[in-house]
Amino acid sequence: MSLDPTRPFAPTPAVYRPRAPYAPAALGFIAAVFALVAAARVQDLGCGPGTLSIPLASVAGEVVAVDPEPEMLAEGQAAAAGRANIRWLPARAEDLPAGLGVFRLATLGQSFHWMDRDAVLRRLGEAIEPGGGLALVNPGPRRPQESWEPIAEAVIERFLGPRTHPGRNASEPTHEPSLRRSSHFSAFETHAFRSELTRDVEGVLAAVYSLSYASRPRFGDRAAAFEAALGEALLAAKPSGVFQERVETEVLVAFRTG
Numbered sequence: 001m002s003l004d005p006t007r008p009f010a011p012t013p014a015v016y017r018p019r020a021p022y023a024p025a026a027l028g029f030i031a032a033v034f035a036l037v038a039a040a041r042v043q044d045l046g047c048g049p050g051t052l053s054i055p056l057a058s059v060a061g062e063v064v065a066v067d068p069e070p071e072m073l074a075e076g077q078a079a080a081a082g083r084a085n086i087r088w089l090p091a092r093a094e095d096l097p098a099g100l101g102v103f104r105l106a107t108l109g110q111s112f113h114w115m116d117r118d119a120v121l122r123r124l125g126e127a128i129e130p131g132g133g134l135a136l137v138n139p140g141p142r143r144p145q146e147s148w149e150p151i152a153e154a155v156i157e158r159f160l161g162p163r164t165h166p167g168r169n170a171s172e173p174t175h176e177p178s179l180r181r182s183s184h185f186s187a188f189e190t191h192a193f194r195s196e197l198t199r200d201v202e203g204v205l206a207a208v209y210s211l212s213y214a215s216r217p218r219f220g221d222r223a224a225a226f227e228a229a230l231g232e233a234l235l236a237a238k239p240s241g242v243f244q245e246r247v248e249t250e251v252l253v254a255f256r257t258g
Contacts, residue, residue: 159222
């Protein structure tokens with residue numbers, strides 16, 4: 001994989017299509033606000049298939065991509081195509097090994113809600129260097145429903161059953177209370193970025209498989225049947241097989257204090 005050095009966050013087929021999309025301007029904002037340069041180290045917690053790790057590796061010196069799911073790490077490694085400055089680490093954010101050093105930035109893309117947020121923030125208070133901080137990246141609250149999502153969700157439910165949310169912080173659904181309790185990240189601000197994306201049927205399938213609750217191994221020997229059913233449902237809804245999406249990405253940034 002090669003990225004245009006003048007557009008490090010521009011989407012490319014090998015990296016962008018398989019993932020739930022983030023607005024490229026949001027990633028450029030993160031790199032600018034935290035002054036990511038070749039000497040900067042980034043820790044991407046709950047990295048999934050490298051949605052943030054791979055583009056940020058274009059501007060940072062090293063990215064430590066952390067996820068407890070080996071399948072997600074394998075997808076990320078394949079998409080990164082041998083990029084040498086990404087270290088893929090199978091672990092929970094709460095259980096990282098000692099000796100990883102200090103980081104300029106920690107990113108969490110649609111993953112913080114799965115974690116013990118207070119424990120992770122305490123650890124990040126020690127791991128993030130002065131002047132650094134964290135960026136929580138999520139779909140924006142005003143983001144329109146993606147045109148293919150209801151179709152895909154219905155087919156996924158036929159094969160896997162109703163979606164559940166084990167491990168989510170149901171008693172505290174938003175991140176802000178834990179940040180305010182933190183000794184190091186209690187001052188934060190939120191920014192929104194918009195973009196547009198076109199997907200074909202293959203791109204929708206790749207996006208579905210990038211989701212932790214619908215990764216391909218979860219379908220077992222029914223994966224081929226699921227793929228056929230999804231393709232049939234998508235084409236029935238839109239014979240052209242082309243789906244336009246308006247993407248809104250929300251970035252919450254907090255600099256380390258204290």
